[in-house]
Amino acid sequence: MTLLASGPLIDWEWIGEHLDVIRAATVEHLQLTAIAVGIGFALSMALALLALQWRWSYPLLAGFCSVLYSIPSLALFGILVPITGLGTVPAVIALVGYTLLILLRNIVAGIEGVPAPVREAADGMGFEHWRRLARVDLPLALPAIIAGLRIATVTTIGLVTITAYVGLGGYGDLIREGLRRQSAPQASTLVILGTGLSVVMAVVFDLLFVGVEHLATPWARRPRLAPIEPMEPVPVAAIPAGGSLSDG
Amino acid sequence: MKRQHIVAGLTVLILFAATACGDDDDTDASSSGNEQREGPTVLIGAQEFGESAILAEVYSQALEAQGFQTDIVEVGGFRDVLFDSFDNGDVNLAPEYVASELNFLQEGSATSDVDESLGLLQPALEERDLTALEPSAAVDTNTFVMLTDQSDELSIASLSDLAENGADLTLGAPPDCEENAFCLPGLQQVYGLDLSANFTPLELDLIPDSLEGGAIDVGVFLSTSGRLTEDQFTVLEDDQGLLAADNVFPLASQELVDAYGGDLDTALNAVSAELDTEGLIAMNARYDIDGDDPDQIAADWLADHDLT
Amino acid sequence: MGDAWSDMWTYLGSDAAWTGRNGLPLLLWAQLKLAFAAMAIATVLAIPVAAFLGHVRRGTLLAVSIVNIGRAVPTYGVVALVLPFSLRWGFGLGFWPTLVALVLLAIPPIFTNTYTGVRGVPADAVEAASGMGMRARELLRKVEVPAALPLILTGLRVSAVQVMATATLGAVVGYRCLGTPIVIGMQRQNKGPLLAASILVAALALGTDGLFALVQRLLVPWRRQPAS
Secondary structure, eight states: OOTTOOSOSSOHHHHHHTHHHHHHHHHHHHHHHHHHHHHHHHHHHHHHHHHHHSTTHHHHHHHHHHHHHHSOHHHHHHHHHHHHOSSHHHHHHHHHHHHHHHHHHHHHHHHHTSOHHHHHHHHHTTOOHHHHIIIIIHHHHHHHHHHHHHHHHHHHHHHHGGGGGGTOOTHHHHHHHHHHOTTSTTHHHHHHHHHHHHHHHHHHHHHHHHHHHHHHOTTSOOOSOOOOOOSOOOOGGGSOTTOOOOOO | OHHHHHHHHHHHHHHHHHHHSSOOOOOTTOOOSSOOOOSOOEEEEEOSSHHHHHHHHHHHHHHHHTTOOEEEEEOSSSHHHHHHHHHTTSOSEEEEEHHHHHHHHSTTOOOSOHHHHHHHHHHHHHTTTEEEOOOOSOBOOEEEEEEHHHHHHHTOOBHHHHHHHOTTSOEEEOGGGGTOTTSHHHHHHHHOOOOGGGEEEOOGGGHHHHHHTTSOSEEEEETTOGGGGSTTEEEOBOTTOOSOOOBEEEEEEHHHHHHTTTHHHHHHHHHHHHOOHHHHHHHHHIIIIIOOOHHHHHHHHHHHTTOO | OHHHHHHHHHHHHSGGGTSSTTSHHHHHHHHHHHHHHHHHHHHHHHHHHHHHHHHHTOOHHHHHHHHHHHHHSOHHHHHHHHHHHHHHTTOOSTHHHHHHHHHHHHHHHHHHHHHHHHHTSOHHHHHHHHHTTOOHHHIIIIIIHHHHHHHHHHHHHHHHHHHHHHGGGGGGGTOOSTHHHHHHHHTSSOOHHHHHHHHHHHHHHHHHHHHHHHHHHHHOTTOOOOOO
């Protein structure tokens, strides 16, 4: 694919000889995704509980996450790197930052979406606040939460490629190598591999989450197609009661 | 429908996991057979271009064959970042270039005589607790390259010609060009040519193809680049002697050298004695054109020269 | 960080930051140019097709898939994939590969929202209008699209912010925009320009979001549609 046409589009021989490189990239990609979504989920859960306890804080918290989400990844790295240097730290911080808005929003919307009668019934049965949260609200909020995790994961998988610019990259590292070494016969292979594997991983996780959604909450109705919303804080009062929130 | 989703997803996930589990890649620091020396690990800094990575591997493998423990550190940038790494101890050895190094530390001092330049370089390095070991005969400077067709058309065969006829051409060079004495500032000083308005920063390896595709008019190649052998490229003559003695030499921290009392010097000097421009060009050609990996290229070169 | 912060102010105080081809104003303009072009092309491609499909009520699967696949494709990879072709076909570096990637990035939200919006127009309204003698194209223009406007605007807004933000990536293939000081800065010791450009890009993305929010409020003040 170089101007020299010095190699096939996909150099299988190169792939065969460099399986370890591909494997290392896969592992790095998975690790970064898992860490980012994991920390993001924990943080969002904490923030969500805060927001549910003190309603006035929600617009603030969501607003902050919204701002974070709007900052382009390269720019966010640019702001972090002078503080943290290159490497895992700025990468994870940025990746976590991008998961916060969608997760926070979906967790809150999901819990808020629990129909009032159900909550009242639970309270009436003597559930304390936290027990009710754990035993009633969260399970019913599950569709929304899983939907949020799904989007957060797929988005993160795409963003991990850009961490190549802070020394990591997962599959993005393959892309970067391919970009850099234009004359080498494996250039196009590297780019195609890096891009393709990233897409495959995203699709796999997307399917997995769809499967989990169906398994976990067979009773919830799921609209097939929903419009894409801007990442802005949804006013808590505006969530329709009993609705399941799923994004496009 | 749902079950198929899950099965498909799980299958692929298991495949991913299977490749992920298994041995971790070995680090570089395993020494084979030879007695391990007592002393600090040699941390070799590699800059963001192929030749640096190759030379770092050469040093690394040669030293390990002599019982040293080494590790290669990608500094993620060029000379200025490399110096930062030396400062904070992340790196204690690196392949560098005499004239460029001198110009980086003391603007404008380098000449085309390597001994003279080295004589000026050592004191400058000493101030920073660094030292230069024996330089090799291999020289790698910046070269300015145009497409043969275009250079014929515009009658530009040398840098002086470029100053005369080509002041509005676009230049493609690595990001450090604006501060590199052998790039924009040098062109300005020696030839009175200011290309900064039309300068596009590009990764070194992107430059030949960008030149070929006409996206830039003049490209900076390394003089040892494997692609210079192509007819379509013409190197512009440095008729006023901008480019100087950029011999490859091992830059080391004084601490590291002292720790090994001369053994490190001996090992590296043996490498430098064998390294020449032709060899470097051949290694770069394997990297640029064949797409071989730096560690393999280094290993083969070392084997050919009985250094492992 | 203190170093980088003071480096940044030094940089901003220097001529280099504001004049010449590497000055911030020109880099900003380059970024805007690229973003506008991508949005324009994506809009022209996506809206008519999506509106038509929404009108005939076909293509839900397409709309869903476009979004899912679009979200899964890393823009970085697309830019890298297009570059060699761009070079070979004489389109050069920088602008064109990035433009292609950005258009692909921009299409899904615009497409899906237009489709959903047009399709979601109440059937009786459509019947009433066609009963009054309106033909398909008129219907679209006078009834369906205006009714779908809130959602279409939302889609445009989401796209615009993403595009404005991601245009930064052009720098990795040689397009001189705000991403250039960032990408170069990663490899240099002086992080002043990097910091300045990063903050500027962040402000740009936020500003784009705010601008569209304003436009939405002006054009469709009577309702904001939640996810249906």
